[in-house]
Amino acid sequence: MNKFEIGNEIKQRRKFLKITQQELSEIVGIGLRSLIDIESGKGNPTIDQLQKVLSALGLTFEIKVISNG
Amino acid sequence: MNKFEIGNEIKQRRKFLKITQQELSEIVGIGLRSLIDIESGKGNPTIDQLQKVLSALGLTFEIKVISNG
DNA sequence: CAATAAAGTGCAGTAAGTTGCACATTTCTC
DNA sequence: GAGAAATGTGCAACTTACTGCACTTTATTG
Numbered sequence: 001m002n003k004f005e006i007g008n009e010i011k012q013r014r015k016f017l018k019i020t021q022q023e024l025s026e027i028v029g030i031g032l033r034s035l036i037d038i039e040s041g042k043g044n045p046t047i048d049q050l051q052k053v054l055s056a057l058g059l060t061f062e063i064k065v066i067s068n069g
Numbered sequence: 070m071n072k073f074e075i076g077n078e079i080k081q082r083r084k085f086l087k088i089t090q091q092e093l094s095e096i097v098g099i100g101l102r103s104l105i106d107i108e109s110g111k112g113n114p115t116i117d118q119l120q121k122v123l124s125a126l127g128l129t130f131e132i133k134v135i136s137n138g
Numbered sequence: 139c140a141a142t143a144a145a146g147t148g149c150a151g152t153a154a155g156t157t158g159c160a161c162a163t164t165t166c167t168c
Numbered sequence: 169g170a171g172a173a174a175t176g177t178g179c180a181a182c183t184t185a186c187t188g189c190a191c192t193t194t195a196t197t198g
Contacts, residue, residue, distance in 0.1 A: 001131060003116055009132045020144060031187040036146060044115045044185070046155075047072055054132065062070060063078045063123065063130045089174060100157040105176060113155070115185075 004041035006050070011039045013057045028056045073110035075119070080108045082126045097125045 014024055021039070025032040030049055037043030038053065045053075054060055083093055090108070094101040099118055106112030107122065114122075123129060 001129060002120070006116070006132065013134075021146090022144075032145095033147095033188070034186055037186090040146075044117050046113045046115055046185075047075065047119060048113050049186085050116060051071070058135050059132055060070060060135050061130050061132045063075065063128055065082075066127050066129050090176095091174075101175095102158070102177095103156055106156090109176075115155075118156085 002041075003044070007039045007041040009059070010053060010057065013059055014039075017057065024053070024056065028052045071110075072113065076108045076110040078128070079122060079126065082128055083108075086126065093122070093125065097121045 014021070019027075021035050022032055025035045028035070030052060034043060034045065034049065035053065038045050038049070050061075083090070088096075090104050091101055094104045097104070099121060103112060103114065103118065104122065107114050107118070119130075
């Protein structure tokens with residue numbers, strides 16, 4: 001899962017919840033500009049920022065071992 | 070999953086693979102100091118850095134919807 | 139299609155992550 | 169338990185992310 005996929009997941013989820021980037025940025029407490037960059041995959045956010053956004057959207061992330069099955 | 074848990078996952082995996090922090094930092098191409106901070110949960114790395122470390126360890130991460138089931 | 143809202147961009151200042159160094163502490167190994 | 173290896177810390181420089189602003193482009197709505 002790369003930055004673009006992450007951005008898309010976030011964007012999809014935000015749209016599903018029917019909120020704007022502006023609204024989400026205010027809910028999360030990060031700059032609108034940062035959120036835009038995250039969603040477009042152009043940014044390189046810190047874990048804290050990513051966590052905040054995911055959390056606000058009812059999302060979370062897990063670490064997994066890459067398996068061959 | 071918070072930064073401490075992430076750090077622990079990484080540390081556990083690294084030890085499982087029997088490599089030192091020094092070695093892993095060289096494999097990944099990041100500073101030893103950064104890796105130490107990531108493993109201890111003190112750092113706040115960018116996605117790029119986290120991805121590099123996870124990838125080198127044969128790990129990956131997924132975004133999931135938080136469910137009530 | 140005109141008006142408005144939403145999304146996206148370049149830029150520059152501010153805040154924060156990254157790194158190596160020198161050193162301290164903990165953990166192995168004999 | 170001495171010596172060595174691995175892990176961890178404070179610090180300062182260097183680099184990069186974060187943010188708001190002014191503006192452009194792309195939906196959306198009447």
